[in-house]
Amino acid sequence: MIEIERKFLLKSLPAxxxxxxxxxxxxxAHDEHMEVxxxxxxxxxxxxxxxxxxxxxxxxxxxxxPQQFLALWASTEGRRLEKxxxxxxxxxxxxxxxxxxxxxxxxxxxxxxxxxxDESESFEKPDYFGQEVTDVEGYKNLxxxxxxxPDDPALDYxxxxxxxxxxxxxxxxxxxxxxxxxxxxxxxxxxxxxxxRHDVAVMEAMEEAGVIGSxxxxxxxTCQRKGEKTLHIYPLRVTTVLKKWPEMDWRKRAVLPLxxxxxxxSDPELSECIQRLASRLHG
Numbered sequence: 251m252i253e254i255e256r257k258f259l260l261k262s263l264p265a266x267x268x269x270x271x272x273x274x275x276x277x278x279a280h281d282e283h284m285e286v287x288x289x290x291x292x293x294x295x296x297x298x299x300x301x302x303x304x305x306x307x308x309x310x311x312x313x314x315x316p317q318q319f320l321a322l323w324a325s326t327e328g329r330r331l332e333k334x335x336x337x338x339x340x341x342x343x344x345x346x347x348x349x350x351x352x353x354x355x356x357x358x359x360x361x362x363x364x365x366x367x368d369e370s371e372s373f374e375k376p377d378y379f380g381q382e383v384t385d386v387e388g389y390k391n392l393x394x395x396x397x398x399x400p401d402d403p404a405l406d407y408x409x410x411x412x413x414x415x416x417x418x419x420x421x422x423x424x425x426x427x428x429x430x431x432x433x434x435x436x437x438x439x440x441x442x443x444x445x446x447r448h449d450v451a452v453m454e455a456m457e458e459a460g461v462i463g464s465x466x467x468x469x470x471x472t473c474q475r476k477g478e479k480t481l482h483i484y485p486l487r488v489t490t491v492l493k494k495w496p497e498m499d500w501r502k503r504a505v506l507p508l509x510x511x512x513x514x515x516s517d518p519e520l521s522e523c524i525q526r527l528a529s530r531l532h533g
Contacts (some may be wrong), residue, residue, distance in 0.1 A: 253307045253363065254370055255301075257389065259380040260347070262356035267347055272337035276326025277392055285392050288314070288322050291335075295319040295533070296381060310461065328468025332394040339374055350394070359397055395469045397447075397480065407480040410438035410473075411451035412527055413461045415505070421531060423455050423524070426459050427502040428465025434504070434514040436524070438481060447518040448512040451484040459503050463488040469530060474522035482522070485527055 253400025274290040284301045295316055301308040314322075332351040335342055343362055350357040360379060364370040375382075383389040413424035413436075425434050437458035442450050448465040455461050463486045473481040491505070506514065508528055515521040 251311075253309045254367060254381060255361055255363045256367070256370055257343060257371065257384045258362075258382050259389070260360055260378055261376045263349075263358065264338050264345075264347065264378050265434075267379070270347070270349065273333050273335050273393065273412050274390065275328040275333075276292075276323060277333050278322060278325055280329075280392055287392075288319055288326065297322075303466040311357070312343055312458070321377050321383075328466065329392075329395045331391060331469075332375040343373075353398055354394055359383070379443045380385055386430070397469055398472060407441070407482060408438050409441060409447050409450045409516045410436050410452065410481050410483040411455040411459075411465075411486045412436055412483050412524060413455050413459055413463060413486045413488050414528070414531060415491075421528060422505050423508060423528070424459050424481070424491075424503065424505050425456075425511050425514060426504075430509055431498055431500070431502070433516050434511075435517070436483065439480050447482060448484060451486055455486050455488075456492075457496045459494040460498060460517060461484045461486070461488045462490040462492065466531075470528045471523050473520060475519040477519060481523075483527060485531055 273291045275287055277285055277287045279286045281331045284299065287298050287300070289296045289298065295314050295318070297318075298309060298311040305420055331354060333348045333354070334351065336349075338347055339345075346361045348356070348359045348361070350359070360374065364373065386400075387393055388397075393400070415422050415424070425436055426435070428435050437451075437454040437460075439450060439454040440451075441521050445453075447470075448467075452463070455463065465484045465486050470484045471481055472506050473483055475481065504511070504514065512521050514527060515524065
């Protein structure tokens, strides 16, 4: 089946929208030309292969059983998303309104399918539609499932690392003091040109906390703090704890069990985000 579809960000939700249906979606495999996903849409389950990108794509979809879905779901870890889909009538069109959940909140996206390219080009969007993102890589579901909400150049943000390790089977976190030695935080810093977010998180963890490790692919939380920049936090599995590190002279470091580390973090928004992310880590 050939799919001709345009995608838009939403400025607001349409007044006539219903409660919608939960979609759980995960990706089994992908490359630059193709993706293979599984989806639970309400009580139905599907395996889908999509080929191509942008406005026109080829889609092959087969229904699978709930047991088959569950058997495959474990293989999608780090490449998942959840959203609530509502169907809204707009003239002769049916608009699919998606409200993303979890770390992708409060992202709102609408998709409209067409029978031809000419029809898609003559489409006049409703007032609640915003920027079109049909060809924007960062708003593809695969990208969202792996990397989260894409960066907006107009927004200022930071990248944080949540270094963790297991001792005696218990989750421990590595936290540090801020440069003023007034409160406990996690390693964080500014985005760096030419560096991925994962690479920045690894660098900040080494420089500020003196730990070496690697980030868990596809796993992070976005933390909104009062009066502070948006903070994207990436979990980093620690492999080495250094005795000496670049910022050891003006930062204290602590390796603590989860519950003790959370008590040391005075920022309630940061503490809640750390707890949410830590609940997704496994030994």
